[in-house]
Amino acid sequence: MEIEEGAPVDGEVEAPFPADIYAAEAMAADMDHWIVFDSRRTPRSEFDGWLESNRPSQVQRYGNKDRGLSSVGWICVLGPNHCPTGADVEGLQESWEKLLASSRPVNFQTVKELALNHGVLSGKWLMHLDSGFKLDHAWECVARAVQEGKVCSAKVSPYDPKGEDRQVICVYNKNFTDESDVVRLDSVIRATGVKCPLSYKPDVYTYLGIYRNNRFKLCPTIYESKFDLECVPRRSHIINKVTNLEVT
Structure with a gap:
């Protein structure tokens, strides 16, 4: 019997796609303890001390048993106007399983349709930075x-000595289908002094485990922003990666 090239033989387990590994790592981080500053409840006077005590390059992803420190999934700040989105994540995942079982294609439009049907519209600009001063400053x-x-909210990954020497900052907005709001959030980030490249990912991809190098060959980020230091006035060049057109 001829065996298809690349197919697992009896007794072998098919190797997971890299995206599946990234999704599992992200789920584990979400389930671990978060260090949160909630601006709705905590006095503003405590914020500087909180920042100093929880610099992301110094907070260990897996804690320190000798010092009695537990694992930390994320460091997070909630804004004074932050409120839960009311997204139907469970319904989204059920509809996703039905989509996979059907003959419909899996592409940006079908995933967007699921997101709209279940109110899973939030998204975030991502910045990946080497651990250290620049990361802490950003x-x-x-x-x-x-x-x-x-x-409305932002989070940063803690330092993982077992992984890559890079950490990610996620800055959220409420609606990835509202291009003007995605651009507005980019301008807010740039106004803080952040100049590094940014990429934008809808949360629907995160909830469905769609990360880079996934089996569906989907790019999980739909916008890319590069800051032009030579342009007058200085501004971002934002590309919609679905249409390959620059956003104006």
């Missing part, structure tokens, strides 16, 4: 914008 700039009510 996080402080973004966190202050959240605390001042310019952004």
Whole structure:
């Protein structure tokens, strides 16, 4: 019997796609303890001390048993106007399973349709930075914008000595289908002084486990922003990666 090239043989387990590994790691982080500053409840006077005590390059992803420190999934700031989205994530995932079982294609439009049907519309600009001073500074700039009510929420990954020497900052908005709001959030981030490249990912991809190098060959980020230091006035160049057109 001829065996299809690349197919698992009896007794072998098919190797997971890299995206499946990333999704599992993200789920584990979400389930671990979060360090949260909630601007709706915590006095503003405590914010500077909180920032200093929880610099992301110094907070360990897996804690320190000798010092009695537990694992930390994320460091997060909630803005004074933050409110839950009311997204139907469970319904989204059920509809996703039905989509996979059907003959319909899996592409941006079908995933967007699921997101609209279940109210899963939030998304985030991502910045990946090497651990250290620049990361801590960028996080402080973004966190202050959240605390001042310019952004609804943001989070940053803690330092993982077992992984890549890079950490990610996520800055959220409420509707990935509202291009003007996606652009507005980019301008708020840039106004804090952040100049590094940004990429924008809808939360629907996160909830469905769609990360880079996934089996559906979907790009999980739908916008890309690069800051032009030579342009007058200085501004971002934002590309819609679905249409490959620059956003104006």
